[in-house]
Amino acid sequence: MIGAIRIAIVDDHPLFREGVTRSLSEIGGFEIVGEGATAQDAERIASTVQPDILLLDISMPGGGLSAVASILADHPAQKIVMLTVSETNADVTTALNAGVQGYILKGVGSRALADILRNVAAGEGYLTPTLSARLLSDLQSPQSADGVADRLRQLTERQAEILRLVAEGLSNKEVALRLELQEKTVKHHMTGVLSKLNVRNRTEAALMVREFRDRDRSRS
Structure with missing residues (x-):
């Protein structure tokens, strides 16, 4: 140490x-x-x-x-x-x-x-974990897995790439460094992500993506 x-x-x-x-x-x-x-x-x-x-x-x-x-x-x-x-x-x-x-x-x-x-x-x-599960539950109730998939497909390649990193826990600044972008550009893309996914904030977007991945894995 x-x-x-x-x-x-x-x-x-x-x-x-x-x-x-x-x-x-x-x-x-x-x-x-x-x-x-x-x-x-x-x-x-x-x-x-x-x-x-x-x-x-x-x-x-x-x-x-x-x-x-x-x-x-x-x-x-x-x-x-x-x-x-x-x-x-x-x-x-x-x-x-x-x-x-x-x-x-x-x-x-x-x-x-x-x-x-x-x-x-x-x-x-x-x-x-109990708080994470509750947030996921709130996200799942109004929408089906198919609906989530449809919304995720609306994202551009860059938006999907940024959302993937956000779902891994990176901040906007860290995403910007990883992708060699300006932080304001990342924020702009995230605004588009939130609009297309119809969620209120980046936390809900990240939780949505994680839950969709878990469902997808359970089917395979």
Whole structure:
């Protein structure tokens, strides 16, 4: 191992912060480099400490989701993971669309949390499986597999290529680098993708593509 993963925790419950700090310290491989209780604290820590991963709650003074938007506007490379009790689709999709790398429900075991954080530090994304399943269920209810296939066929070759990378968890910036495009060009193509697939955001588009692939594999 090259070095410990630097973690900052922002949550307005001191006992919860202490518990996460103690658990990660006991497991090893992590260094807690900052703590806070408000959105302002999160923004300050991201600016001055620049942790490898910033763990944020949603319900805190100033709002965790507001902090995400502000932080990523100034520090787009900052990895953020939401650790929260909120299970609402609105919060999940807002967080993912804003650019967080992970969304974890409180109650997760300490070793599972450590594994997730290691994966996020390595560049992977994470969404609690029950939340992912719920989003997929919401997407499936109004449309058949054949309908999804028809919509996917409407995409241009470039749109399909971009959507495939988005479904793999890449951000617009990462897609742009991979395909040697301008980020604004990727955003333009994604606007077309959302319109053709009749979905509200990139998260729903990615989930639709993953579910279609799973169905296709199960048939073969």
